[in-house]
Amino acid sequence: MPLDERTYETLTGIVGELWVERAPCVLDTYAYYQNPETMNQDGSQWLPRPAAVLLPDSAEEIQEIMRFCSRSKYMAKPISTGFHTAAAASNDDTIILDLKRMNRILDIDEKNQIAVVEPYVRGIDLQTQLLKVGLNCHIVSAGAMHSLLASHAAAWGYGVTGSSTSYSGRNLLGVEWVLPNGDIVTLGSSGFGAGWFSCEGPGPSMRGVMRGFHGTFGGLGVFTKCSIKLYKYDGPRSWDFEGQSPNYVLKEIPKRGKFVAIAFPSRKAERDGGYKMGEAELNYGEFRTPMFFTALGLTNNNLELKEALDSGLFPKFANHVLSCAFFAASDGEFAWKEEALAEIIKETNAAPVPFNLSASIRSLKLAGKLLAGVKDPLAPLRKSPALRRFAESSSFGAAQRRATQSRLFWLLVRNAVNIQSAFRPSQGMATMMGAFDTWDLAHAQAEYAAKAKQKYIEQGLIIADGGDLGAGGTFESGHLGYLEGIILYDPSNPASVEAVRDLVEGGLRASIDEALGVPIAGFGVNANKELGPACYHYDRWVARLKSALDPNTASDPFFYSEPEDEDDNPT
């Protein structure tokens, strides 16, 4: 509902007239996000129009807003960069707090590898500063434009450098949190004036109620600053390039840097390879690159993509590919990593995809014809280390090789996710599964998703991508693994949208029936109802927390939890 004048005056009194917006045309820009039609039960592409949008500039202003919401019918919903539908208001009594004015990098402590950031500091903003001094942060695969505070404190997301930079939710070292009632609490060492290095304690860690795996998505107050863990980066501090967006080519491949796409002969070999590389602490960045994504990444438009796939080459070598980047701080380390990788390639009968061969459509068509009767085009490379060395170091195809290595540099180091390209085939992308645990479990989820998609592919309702778009990688030197199942669909076709909804909901049920873990979509009021009974009734506990910390529902509960229903309380 539109704000009444009294409310408008109250809010302008807090943030200033310039920073309160209630024009419908502007409010509607906050009502459209990624794949809304799959989240809305009626298939609509529009989410609720918020009551207003405020742009506060400080924790103190947010404190006043939360106090106002606590005593009124309005609820607050913070967003920073916003991308997913979870950033939207759940009804028209919700006031969006757009935090883009809070965009300061407050501190980079190089020595202790800690950065303190406000909500609208994006991955690219911080990383650009960090790489110059040999540090990096974890950036989720939504892309480097995403808010670091959002992924670390309030939401989730998988990033391609997880093998060396962990997972955002585990990299949180401190947080300033405006509670729904307006109280401000700073967790961990910073709350004691001791620095921003630890989020744990004293005594029990309240980090355990402020985010969880999925985060609270703005459903339990507002996070106004946080400190995050930084990691070493042994890649180049600067680089020259040529070309134009999105195909930038490094003029020189970094010294002691390696970019490779490893094609495994089977899923089992791919699984084994992930564990082995993890144990060897090889990879800086790592992305399981499904066959369809490989073809997508090598083409510039949908016609080229179709022709590339029609060549028949990709299913022959690219069903089990891990794209990897590693760096070393010394020649000795680099030599050891090269030798370890060679051993792993041999043990798993894998082969590096030869980057020195042209990936033009003409070349692919020709190669497709020439290799029509060949089952395994990479067999010679699997058998011959000498041939692998030739492909990696000869002058033959060197320019092509550098271009492909550059693509991996931008993907795996700069997190330059070509979102335009990812949405290109059908304009719609959704995801399913995506529970964290082991690399083996990640593959079990990818296999489930691939199988579940076949029916809809055969009906022509989703893109015929081969089924397996299991995207992700290993984390923390192979200790953890993650794959989510991407679905490419047509948002303008209600039947396609319905197919996606079936797949995502089916994935949720399969997670329960087949013990595949809490999926990436397993958050918020609706999912909690389904998953909670299968997961020790966590739904009751978050509802109790919501009741205790937000008794007046000042924070929009929809993507977190409604307050406890008295009837549900067994105690």
Place this chain on the structure above:
Amino acid sequence: MIVRPPSRVLAPGDVPELQRLIEDANEAEENLVVMSSGSPHVRDGLATAEAHALVDLSAWKRVDLVDRRNRVCRVEPGVTYDELLAALQPHGMTLPMPLAPRSTKSVLAAVMDREPSTWPNKQWDGSDPVGSTEFLFGTGEHFRTGAAGGPGSIDAQRKVGGAQKFSSGPSHTDFHRVLQGAQGTMGVVTWATLRAELAPSIEDPHLLRADSLDALIPYVYDVQRALLGEQSFILNARAAAMLMAGMDAGLLVALCESLPPFLCLQNIAGFERLPEERLAYQRDDIGAHASRHGLELLQALDAVSARDLLSHANNTCGEIDWRQHVHGGCLSVFFLSTLDRAPELAACFTESAKDYGVHESEIGLYVQPVVQNHGCHIELTVSYDPSSGTAEANMQRLEEDAVTRLLDAGAFFSRPYGTADRIFAKNPANFALIRQVKSLFDPNRVLHRGKWGL
């Protein structure tokens, strides 16, 4: 505080029995203090002035999962470090260890207390190595955290490749963090999965000596940032001598005299893959860092070898804590900070100690990088004879004074024991939140009632 002995000791045999016991305590408004380690207990974690029953889980000894592929194991509360290492060893694995824990120390109790390990670059998150847990709330309700939280039974999860290794979840929850550091006030953990590591197949430990703590710190920053090496920590001569001397008072004196003022242990290792080659490049790279800072990698000092020190660090120290070996009593004040602040915070303690007649040479110092050196555990110790009432009272006064000064100087008492419990008053908003969570997790306050005023 006047410490009360327990009114009775309860030893439930399994989770349902424990659950009934907690439910009964809710009915009877009985206070329960839970214990997993064997005696003698070093800190005052179990101490309470309230009437209470002691729940002893030290007989829960199962290690029922050792998974080499996923580098994970599952332990019950009573499993000690010796028992767990013996279970992991045939699988070529080990666990990051605290510095020479007591032989009766519960692994689960240590990791749930965020006890630092000597292997900092294997700790990605402050809650590591804890994976999933099973616990009972103060109401007796049953819960599992992390990947174990479901969906599905443990067996069903393992059948599809899960290993209960991820610690967060289910969904919006991360309750293992609430239980960690809570000293038994928020719930009772009945098992935990722990992140194991490959055991080194070859090791080449070294020592670096220095006349000042400041001289070692730049080196530690460089090596830890590069994630080079394995176990690593700093001791001053007194602490190193206490660790190495055992019960031998004469040896303690001799070691104190012969050891350099400060030393850093630096283990270098190779694992299953190309071990010799890994060790060689790591030794070169670590050696280069040492040289750049005017330090030298030594295999031994006059009085002690790196291998001996590593062996002491990586093994249990017997039933009596090593800090108490010679004199019987030991004041231990520990907190977190960043490594660059260690010298000034150590000096702050030394200043306090002088006021209580403790000479600098009597103070032990242990500096342990944690969470890949994003912070460090700093521990200061003073040995004393506990049979002397005067000495005991003097140490109590020193502790109170030192904690006050250190708090003001910016020490973070993440694990509050003793007089450090006053830290809560410094962040009332955080404490209010803890109280709210306590009222949800343990509404009738049957778990360690009165602890920290909860």
